[in-house]
Amino acid sequence: DGGITQSPKYLFRKEGQNVTLSCEQNLNHDAMYWYRQDPGQGLRLIYYSQIVNDFQKGDIAEGYSVSREKKESFPLTVTSAQKNPTAFYLCASSPGLGAYEQYFGPGTRLTVT
Amino acid sequence: KQEVTQIPAALSVPEGENLVLNCIFTDSAIYNLQWFRQDPGKGLTSLLLIQSSQREQTSGRLNASLDKSSGRSTLYIAASQPGDSATYLCAVRGGSGTASKLTFGTGTRLQVTL
Numbered sequence: 664d665g666g667i668t669q670s671p672k673y674l675f676r677k678e679g680q681n682v683t684l685s686c687e688q689n690l691n692h693d694a695m696y697w698y699r700q701d702p703g704q705g706l707r708l709i710y711y712s713q714i715v716n717d718f719q720k721g722d723i724a725e726g727y728s729v730s731r732e733k734k735e736s737f738p739l740t741v742t743s744a745q746k747n748p749t750a751f752y753l754c755a756s757s758p759g760l761g762a763y764e765q766y767f768g769p770g771t772r773l774t775v776t
Numbered sequence: 777k778q779e780v781t782q783i784p785a786a787l788s789v790p791e792g793e794n795l796v797l798n799c800i801f802t803d804s805a806i807y808n809l810q811w812f813r814q815d816p817g818k819g820l821t822s823l824l825l826i827q828s829s830q831r832e833q834t835s836g837r838l839n840a841s842l843d844k845s846s847g848r849s850t851l852y853i854a855a856s857q858p859g860d861s862a863t864y865l866c867a868v869r870g871g872s873g874t875a876s877k878l879t880f881g882t883g884t885r886l887q888v889t890l
Binding site: 667669703704705706707708711721722751753755761762764765766767768769770772 | 780807808810812817818819820821822825827828865867869877878879880881882883
């Protein structure tokens with residue numbers, strides 16, 4: 664069953680703690696992306712990766728970090744430097760960075776109190 | 777900077793109606809445009825992808841058109857059903873300096889009633 668998985672579905676953390684969100688895909692896609700969704704706003708790009716061991720900042724990278732050690736995996740760490748971390752986080756992938764369709768995972772809702 | 781606006785923001789219609797959802801973008805130098813559906817608390821499901829060289833795409837009761845020169849895409853939903861109730865998002869890839877990213881609109885929230 665091909666697709667993108669994100670875990671956990673819900674995550675609760677205390678302010679000041681780092682937290683890592685998981686994203687795995689078995690679609691053999693080269694490109695992977697992390698977006699953040701807030702009520703009333705369009706999805707915003709946090710980081711993207713074109714290939715293993717390479718990643719680029721998106722529009723709102725401050726307070727976030729990523730790694731891409733394996734083609735299938737693109738974990739996102741929300742650090743304590745992120746001022747408003749509570750949001751719905753979506754991972755996506757596509758065959759490449761060109762004019763390809765993007766496929767999305769089910770999302771992780773992070774709540775920081 | 778590419779900006780995407782979706783009109784209307786919300787729509788409530790009785791079952792059976794044909795619907796028109798609009799997506800307007802400011803920079804016509806796009807690579808493609810993608811329509812998605814999002815159910816509450818869920819991820820995005822891709823509905824249609826239109827490349828910049830195409831004028832329309834169809835999938836079942838859905839038809840999306842693209843007019844790059846006027847910066848507009850329209851999603852037509854024929855014979856709407858309660859199961860169509862969701863938020864519909866459009867996203868464009870490209871625009872000057874943004875070849876690698878999708879820019880999303882804020883969505884049209886659709887409610888189809890019995």
